[in-house]
Amino acid sequence: MNKFTGLPLGRLLSSIIPVLLLxxxxxxxxxxxxxxxxxxxxxxxxxxxxxxxxxxxEGLRPYPVLTLSSARGRPALDTDLSLSFDEKKPELFASSxxxxxxxxxxxxxxxxxxxxQGTGAALFSGRPxxxxxxxxxxxxxxxxxxxxxxxxxxxxxxxxxxxxGEQILGWIARGxxxxxxxxxxxxxxxxxxxxxxxxxxxxxxxxxxSGLSAVIxxxxxxxxxxxxxxxxxxEYLVNGDTEAMVYTTGNSREGGEIYVPRAGQGGxxxxxxxxxxxxxxFIIRGRAPDQVEAVKYRAExxxxxxxxLDLGQKNxxxxxxxxxxxxxxxxxxxxxxxxxxxxxxxxxxLSDDSAVRFFARAGEDxxxxxxxxxxxxxxxxxxxxxxxxxxxxxxxxxxxxxxEGSPYLEKILLAWFPDEPxxxxxxxxxxxxxxxxxxxxxxxxxxxxxxxLVYFGTSKGEYFGDTDTVKKGGPVSPLDAGxxxxxxxxxxxxxxxxxxxxxxxDAAGLWEAMEEDDPPAYFHAGEFSRExxxxxxxxxxxxxxxxxxxxxxx
Numbered sequence: 001m002n003k004f005t006g007l008p009l010g011r012l013l014s015s016i017i018p019v020l021l022l023x024x025x026x027x028x029x030x031x032x033x034x035x036x037x038x039x040x041x042x043x044x045x046x047x048x049x050x051x052x053x054x055x056x057x058e059g060l061r062p063y064p065v066l067t068l069s070s071a072r073g074r075p076a077l078d079t080d081l082s083l084s085f086d087e088k089k090p091e092l093f094a095s096s097x098x099x100x101x102x103x104x105x106x107x108x109x110x111x112x113x114x115x116x117q118g119t120g121a122a123l124f125s126g127r128p129x130x131x132x133x134x135x136x137x138x139x140x141x142x143x144x145x146x147x148x149x150x151x152x153x154x155x156x157x158x159x160x161x162x163x164x165g166e167q168i169l170g171w172i173a174r175g176x177x178x179x180x181x182x183x184x185x186x187x188x189x190x191x192x193x194x195x196x197x198x199x200x201x202x203x204x205x206x207x208x209x210s211g212l213s214a215v216i217x218x219x220x221x222x223x224x225x226x227x228x229x230x231x232x233x234x235e236y237l238v239n240g241d242t243e244a245m246v247y248t249t250g251n252s253r254e255g256g257e258i259y260v261p262r263a264g265q266g267g268x269x270x271x272x273x274x275x276x277x278x279x280x281x282f283i284i285r286g287r288a289p290d291q292v293e294a295v296k297y298r299a300e301x302x303x304x305x306x307x308x309l310d311l312g313q314k315n316x317x318x319x320x321x322x323x324x325x326x327x328x329x330x331x332x333x334x335x336x337x338x339x340x341x342x343x344x345x346x347x348x349x350l351s352d353d354s355a356v357r358f359f360a361r362a363g364e365d366x367x368x369x370x371x372x373x374x375x376x377x378x379x380x381x382x383x384x385x386x387x388x389x390x391x392x393x394x395x396x397x398x399x400x401x402x403x404e405g406s407p408y409l410e411k412i413l414l415a416w417f418p419d420e421p422x423x424x425x426x427x428x429x430x431x432x433x434x435x436x437x438x439x440x441x442x443x444x445x446x447x448x449x450x451x452x453l454v455y456f457g458t459s460k461g462e463y464f465g466d467t468d469t470v471k472k473g474g475p476v477s478p479l480d481a482g483x484x485x486x487x488x489x490x491x492x493x494x495x496x497x498x499x500x501x502x503x504x505x506d507a508a509g510l511w512e513a514m515e516e517d518d519p520p521a522y523f524h525a526g527e528f529s530r531e532x533x534x535x536x537x538x539x540x541x542x543x544x545x546x547x548x549x550x551x552x553x554x
Contacts, residue, residue, distance in 0.1 A: 034319070035418060039306060039393070040066070040411040047309065053302030054397065059113060060328055060337050061410045066304060067328070068397050068406035070296045071118035072281070080141040080151075081133070081284040085109065086120040093122070093131070099140035105129040107271075110278055113335065116156040116220045117296065121280035124272035126160075130167075133269040141286050142171070142269070148261040149229035152285045154292075155271075157187075158220050158278035167273040168223075169282075173264025180223075186211040187223060189236055195248045195259035205259060207252075209236040209244035220280075220330075222294035232258035233288075240294040296330070297399035297406055304409075305394040308366045314524065315419035318362060318386040321393065322413040323379035327354045329405030344407075345379050353401035356409065362388035391416075421526035422446035422504040425485070430500055432534040433488075434541060437498060440486035441529065444504040453478040453525050454487055456500045461531065463501060469493060478503075480523075497535045501528040 039047045041063050045056060048066070053073070056064040075082045075096050082096040088111075090104035108123040115121040122131060135143040141151060157168060162182050171178035176193035189209040197203050215221055215238075224237040231254065236244040249256025271279055311318075326339035327350045338351065345356050359374035360383075369390050377383055391414065397407050425441040439454060455463035455478045465477035474491030481487045481502075492498060505525040 034415050035311075037309060037311070037414045037416075038411060039413075040324075040409060043411075047306050048304050049307040050303070050305040052304075053298065053300075054304050055119070057112065057408065059335070060326075060408055061339070063410070065325065065408040065410050066397075067408040068297050068302050068399055069118070070116070070406075075283075076285065078286045079283060080286050081282070083122075083133075083282040084118045084120070085115070085122045085280055085282075086118040088120065090122075090131075095133075099135060099137055099143075101134050101136045103132040103134070105131050107131045114158075114278060116158065116278070116280040116330075118281075121156075121158070121278045122272065123278055124275045126166075126274060126276035128274055130170075130270040130273035133271070135263075135267070141284060142263045142267060144173075144263060144265045144267060146263045148263060150227060150286065150288045151229075151261065152224060152226040152288055153283075154222065154224040154285075155282040156220055156222055156278075156280040157215065158280070159215060159217050160276040161217050162215055162277075166275045167270070168275055168279070170270040170273065171267060172270065173267030176264040176267070182215070183210070185214040187215060187236075187238075189225060189244075191234070191248075193264070194261055196262050197250070197259055198257060203250070205248070205250070207234060207246050207248060209234065209246060211236060211238055212243040213238050213241075217277075222292070224289075224292055224294075226288035227261065228288045229258075229260070232256070235288075237292055240292040295403035297403045299399070299403060301396060301398040303394065303396050306392050308369055308390050308392055309414070310366070311389055311391060311416055311418065313418045313420075314364055314389045315387055316362075316389055316391075316416050317419070318360065318391055318414055318416040319383055320381075320415040321358070321360060321377060321379055321383065322411075322415070323356070323358060323395075323409060324411040324413075325356070325407060325409040326350075327352055327400070327405055327407045329400065339410075342380060346381075347378075350400075350407055352405045354405055354407040355398045356407050357396040357398075359394040359396075360386055360391060362386045362391040364388045364390065366390045419506070419524065421524050422449040422506050424504055424527050424529040425452060425502050426529075428500075428502050428529045428532060430532045430534045432536050432540055434538055435492055435494055435536050436488055436490040437492060437500070437534045437536060438486070438488045439500060439502065439532075441502055443485055444526075446504065446506070448506045449483070449504045450507040451483045451505055451523075452481045452485075453503045453505060453523055454481055454489070454500065455503065455528065456489065456498050458496060458498060460499050460533075463499070466493065466496070466498070492536045494536045494538050497533055500532045500534065501530070503528050 053069045054066055055069040057067045058064050081100050087093055090107045090109050093102045093104050106127050106129040110121040110123040112119040164182055166182040169180040178194055179190045180187055191207045193204050222239050227234045232248045234246050234248050235242050247254050248259045322342055323345050324342050325344045328335055328337045359376050361372045361374050363369040399406055422444045423446055425444050428441040430437055430439045457463040458466055463477050469491055475489050503525040505523040
């Protein structure tokens with residue numbers, strides 16, 4: 001019987017699977033007697049126990065697939081505000097930190113198909129009502145009157161058309177303003193009254209930074225303002241490249257008297273005023289980052305590990321593991337999907353240099369299995385040595401070379417042979433003796449037969465031995481005949497009718513005994529042979545009595 005920890009048996013594939021897989025993956029051969037277990041597809045991904053930076057995505061295939069997560073995870077220690085917009089409703093928009101209050105205004109929530117990072121983005125329709133962000137306590141970097149020092153502002157932008165005058169971001173406070181707006185298909189930053197002269201003088205200066213690259217409509221781009229409080233350098237970067245810079249000094253040159261940024265009274269941020277498009281991952285940090293990662297996925301990729309899967313029988317042999325999937329990359333609102341079916345991961349690197357590496361391990365102890373080493377494999381190739389009742393699979397997913405695309409897994413299928421016990425011996429015969437019975441048989445046709453068990457009892461079909469003879473130290477059913485084809489059972493009662501049957505067993509139980517240095521806890525025995533009967537009587541003798549070893553008392 002197939003067992004899949006945590007999944008209903010009804011979700012295992014039926015006998016139609018070999019035919020489908022031969023169509024999808026003709027190089028994979030299947031044989032009679034194998035069984036199958038499926039992760040993903042209609043069976044769902046409940047069998048995946050561990051997911052690091054992996055999510056389920058819809059729309060690529062009929063059922064959810066596993067793909068890399070573009071979410072950034074926990075914010076860095078120097079993060080002051082982080083808006084991912086991954087919440088499903090605007091009224092739920094919140095910073096990962098509690099230093100700011102969010103008022104979504106007329107903003108809408110976009111889903112994962114439109115988001116640049118994570119599972120959501122803020123959607124703006126060109127209305128004057130903006131999303132407002134206000135400091136809620138003195139710990140916020142932009143709390144009223146706070147001397148800010150080094151800082152950075154960044155976000156991802158997806159404009160619908162980017163018309164002149166659209167306001168992407170603003171900071172409004174008493175006597176000061178920061179404004180990022182569209183001008184000539186580029187973004188322009190104006191800092192008015194935000195940088196104050198040292199000592200609190202009245203010689204307030206304004207600074208402007210204008211981008212060099214055109215911001216392309218219906219395409220994501222990354223925008224970053226960073227300020228170094230030690231040098232006074234204020235920079236504007238687009239997609240990680242510096243496009244404008246100025247020193248916030250009295251003479252706008254390096255080495256001059258540095259003007260200091262200070263948050264004005266009653267200040268608050270606005271996002272998306274008169275803007276039509278998407279904004280994602282708005283982040284404020286209390287430092288000027290040296291490196292800017294304007295990419296979608298992390299280089300480390302992600303990993304999945306399945307639960308310990310129960311194949312139902314010891315010494316099962318996993319002979320093949322098939323993986324179906326492909327790779328996808330976002331292109332604006334469109335998603336380019338390259339489905340590779342069962343050949344997607346042979347060879348293991350995809351055309352965009354994304355990749356998936358697969359691993360498996362198997363054993364008889366589900367608890368010890370978790371500390372066993374992993375064995376790498378290529379899906380669709382023959383496996384050897386992967387044996388045991390319990391099995392685990394794992395996969396590492398890596399992004400494309402430009403880290404804009406991700407591989408995905410649609411389905412993982414395990415094919416294995418259960419360790420069926422050997423068939424019973426043939427031509428079993430018995431001969432009644434004086435207080436004994438002699439049995440002999442032809443060997444089982446299975447090559448892995450390790451021995452035979454002889455069952456007997458005093459009722460037809462019930463092989464529980466003879467209680468009276470057991471009390472007197474007689475034989476106990478069943479008797480292990482070892483790898484022999486005859487046995488003599490002594491200590492039986494004359495005049496009583498006995499019923500006999502023989503079953504063959506393989507080495508599965510014996511291997512466990514050798515490992516534990518104890519008698520086997522069970523015999524992996526097969527079906528009974530045909531039933532025979534014999535009645536010991538006084539005076540009967542065996543013609544070949546000396547040829548069979550007496551096993552009385554065993």
